[in-house]
Amino acid sequence: MxxxxxxxxxxxxxxxxxxxxxxxxxxxxxxxxxxxxxxxxxxxxxxxxxxxxxxxxxxxxxxxxxxxxxxxxxxxxxxxxxxxxxxEGIETHVSLSVEKGISTEPLMPLLRAFTERFSSVSLEVTTPSSNDSADMLRNGRTDIGLMAEQEGYPIGLQFRGLGYSKLIPVCAPDHALAQNIDASYRDLRRYRQILRHKDPVKGTSQQNEKKSAAVWHVEDPDLIIDFVRAGFGWAELPLSLVKQPIERKELVRLNYAFQQNDLLEGIDLVWTERRALGVAGQWLRDEMLKFPQTTWLEEPF
The missing domain is CATH 1.10.10.10 (Winged helix-like DNA-binding domain superfamily/Winged helix DNA-binding domain)
Incomplete structure (x- = not known):
């Protein structure tokens, strides 16, 4: 041999x-x-x-x-x-979940440093929906999660706010709202709004997001884009998701006449306290906690 x-x-x-x-x-x-x-x-x-x-x-x-x-x-x-x-106490596997709608671009330099520092550690990255992120952490299917801010988290989860991402109101080019992109609150209420579905049982409220009398609730952000593109309604979605469709003129960006500030959605870093992170997982979490609050505030286009 x-x-x-x-x-x-x-x-x-x-x-x-x-x-x-x-x-x-x-x-x-x-x-x-x-x-x-x-x-x-x-x-x-x-x-x-x-x-x-x-x-x-x-x-x-x-x-x-x-x-x-x-x-x-x-x-x-x-x-x-x-x-x-x-x-040395370094685990063999680390799992990171990045909720759909959160840009992964700011993570690239950090993940490059992770691979250089922990070359023997296998990294798994998943992109769950907003309703699955917390369950994956609670059930041990992932170690660390990046999630849209929630009003409350299940018992056993720790979290820290990392900053904010921009929400962009959009509609289809042939939608009635596209003819008047400086939309008033009355204009918005006349047309169906497609909201990202969030389970209220898990402590997340959508009251502040609802601006229309007629609403569809859809869990998958990609499916919302398809529905908006098809003219079924308008929606507020993360910039990272709608930037390219807007550039391709598949969607139109709306401006709110009644609101001068950007729409912002909080981003939280979440992990479970029921299972200790290993050396590599702790390093990844701690490095993300060092991100500036403006990390996900992409430049407007």
Missing amino acids: PNTETLRAFVYAADLGSFSAAARRLGKAHSAVSTAIANLEIDCGVPLFDRSGRSPVLTPQGQALLPHARGVLLGTTEFIAMANSMA
């Missing part, structure tokens, strides 16, 4: 083009590398190098086996790295 040192000699000799160069890289004698590769050929039952020329050249069998040798060495390296991480 070939060991890692023998496989490493094979890979280095193939990469560097000679047994002597592989020996120098490994800090071994030329004869040790030559013997190791010869023994590997005996174990495999096929020649790995053609030695008829001045420099050894991989045989077809050697070329076919080389990727597998690399895979074994990579697996060994990952095994050792994960074992070391576990010995």
Whole structure:
């Protein structure tokens, strides 16, 4: 059964083009590398190098086996790295949920730093709806969650406000409201509003969001965009979701004549107190808590 040192000699000799160069890289004698590769050929039952020329050249069998040798060495390296991480108290897996409608763009630099710092930790990212985020945390299906602000959270969840994102009122280009984008409160009440459905049992109220006498409740923000695009009504949605449809002229941005300030929706970082975060999870949570309050306030367009 070939060991890692023998496989490493094979890979280095193939990469560097000679047994002597592989020996120098490994800090071994030329004869040790030559013997190791010869023994590997005996174990495999096929020649790995053609030695008829001045420099050894991989045989077809050697070329076919080389990727597998690399895979074994990579697996060994990952095994050792994960074992070391576990010995240091670093978990093997971290799950992050980012609720639909919250932009992931501000997370990219942080996740890049996470992969460099915790290369052996598997990261799972999910995008649940607003009604599923808290349940996923409470049931242990995710470790950390980014959620639209709620008035209350189930017992056992901890949260901190991270800032705000902008809500943009939109309608279809051929909707009646599009003819008067400086809409009054009376204008809005005349037409159906499509609200993001939130379960009131979980402590979230929609009274402040309701501006129309006629309302549809839809859970999935992407489906709301489809309904608005089809002309079924108007809606207030996160900028991250409607920016591209507006740029493509599939939606029209409305302005409220009765409100001069931007519509803002709070963003909370939520985690469970029933299960302690590992080293990597704590680092990810603590780094997100350092975000400025303006992190998700995208520039208007």
